[in-house]
Amino acid sequence: MSTRLPSWLRQHLAALRALLVLTVLLGLAYPFAILGIAQIPGLKDHADGSFVTNSAGQRVGSALIGQSFTDADGNALPRYFQSRPSAAGDGYDPTATSASNLGPEDVVDSFDDPATHGEDEGKQSLLTQVCARSLAIGRLEGVDGARKYCTRSGVGAVLAVYHAGPGFNGPITRVVSVNEACPATPFLAAYQGITVACRAPGDDVAAGERVLVRGDAPNTPAVPADAVTASGSGLDPGISPAYARLQIPRIARERGLPVGEVRHLVEENTTGRALGFIGEPSVNVLELNLDLDRATAAPRAG
Structure with missing residues (x-):
């Protein structure tokens, strides 16, 4: 008379058999079958x-x-x-x-802050990356690398415009070129009668109204978009x-x-x-x- 195994043991043995079968089928047979198919002429080069x-x-x-x-x-x-x-x-x-993962709203560069004792915090915005690449390629290929919203020096032409009082409706009190760190000469001398300043360490450019300056670049730049992105x-x-x-x-x-x-x-x-x-x-x-x-x-x- 045979002894019946406990139900918990039968369940574990069934699970073990399923594990072994699936391991052989999916862990050995299937990969080797795919490998063999991949060696068929016409597929081998792509597979390799x-x-x-x-x-x-x-x-x-x-x-x-x-x-x-x-x-x-x-x-x-x-x-x-x-x-x-x-x-x-x-x-x-x-x-x-x-x-x-940078998008069209990424137009403001960050600069190293002397107060952080030399820690590298500088980062180019997507706009400045595009401007710098277009300028460099233009020089390499002997064409005009100018693009809309780029300065002639190859950074994003972006201003922080500060207004008196809350919001952006009051009189303009100050204008900063956010991507040109001092002592650089700003790409634009004045904006609506206010002298444009370079960006000094500690300038809170986020407090100003962001204004992008189109410039005089052609609508269709000489340097294609895929060359700079x-x-x-x-x-x-x-x-x-x-x-x-x-x-x-x-x-x-x-x-x-x-x-x-x-x-x-x-x-x-x-x-x-x-x-x-x-x-x-x-x-x-x-x-x-x-x-x-x-x-x-x-x-x-x-």
Whole structure:
């Protein structure tokens, strides 16, 4: 006569059997099945990371993850097409993929306060980041890097306007350029008859009315938007055709290549909209720069 196990023990044994079965199915069989499917020709390259190799067969990156083409000091290498900015770690770090989480209302810079004994509290606003990038790219490409609401020095053109009495309806008593720390000369000499001052340590700019000054920049800037803003992931491998076209004259000059040949390479590395209507055309910067290296290294006729 067999002895019946206690109900609590039967329940534990059933749970253990279920654990073992599910471990084999989902922890071993399923992953190995997916791994096998991923090795099918046509899928293997994508599954392995879409690696890109140079002419020597060395892996130099992935077609899915962007990278910077700068020197050790972060300066753009003039012989290469430049990628868009990245907010992922120190730039294009796949382990720290992220956006800056800064929005259009982020227009006021913060500066180091001498009272904190050297603690680094300085931080550029999104507006100043865009202004500074546009100015630098304009200089690199030989075009006007001016943008709306940016000063000619490359910071956000923002004023703190103080009024007498409560609210912002009284007479103006003081005006401060919030993104130009003293002893800088403000971008605007006067606002509504009141001299504009630079921002001194301790200025409570939040107490003033925030006024953005448009300036005389064109409605359509010479430097495209993707050249001065990071993507949501921080890993975008592509740039817009407009940003690529902006860089063509510099690349042709630095490489000693005809402008038409560089333009043709850009077109070859341009991907259209998915299904013809989803997204925007994009130029893969890494693959374009590798094609440039090959074109420059190849013997030239004549």
